[in-house]
Each structure stands twice: as structure tokens, then as C-alpha cells.
Amino acid sequence: MINNVDELREKAMENKPELKRERIKIPIGDDEYEFNIAGVGEKSIILRKFVKYDDIMEAIEAGNDNGLEKIVLDFIDEFKTKNEED
Structure with a gap:
């Protein structure tokens, strides 16, 4: 289990190419929406949905x-x- 920012960043950066091919489902209200992982950087992950x-x-x-x-x-x-x- 990831317990701090450094571990989170390290795992995200190690898996950057694979993560960018994935989609993440996020519940909002009564529905679940799929977002593309549009970017993985040193400080943040960019989620995108049209x-x-x-x-x-x-x-x-x-x-x-x-x-x-x-x-x-x-x-x-x-x-x-x-x-x-x-």
C-alpha cells in the first residue's frame, strides 16, 4: 500500500506508459464516469473526459x-x- 507522496510519485512514474493507456472510473452522483489518464508527471496526473x-x-x-x-x-x-x- 502506498503511504506517502514519494511512493505515489515513484510508482506513477515507473508505470507512466502503461497508466496513460488506462481509463479510471470515478463515481459522481448516482453514475460512474470513465476518464482517460491524459498525462503522468512529477507533480500530478491529468485526467480528461470529453x-x-x-x-x-x-x-x-x-x-x-x-x-x-x-x-x-x-x-x-x-x-x-x-x-x-x-
Whole structure:
């Protein structure tokens, strides 16, 4: 079992090529979403997921009000530029 940052970083870097070919499932709300491991570096791992606009609206229309699609919809809907915030 990994117990500290150095062990975590070391294992990630040792397995970098293999990790970048993997997908990780993360539960959000009532659903589970797959993310690509887009990058493995010395300080962090980059997770990436493409969320299509059609999928967002279909999920909302189907009643998914606590999943990733709802989070993205709310983020875009409530977004204000830096100029708008002032």
C-alpha cells in the first residue's frame, strides 16, 4: 500500500506508459464516469473526459440532476467572465 507522496510519485512514474493507456472510473452522483489518464508527471496526473453537449442535455432530460452532466451544465450556465464579476 502506498503511504506517502514519494511512493505515489515513484510508482506513477515507473508505470507512466502503461497508466496513460488506462481509463479510471470515478463515481459522481448516482453514475460512474470513465476518464482517460491524459498525462503522468512529477507533480500530478491529468485526467480528461470529453462531455458532449447532447449527452449533457439528454442526461438532464432523463432526470440526472446530480451527475457530471449537471455539474458541467451549472458551471457553464452560471459562468461569468472576470469583467462581469467586477
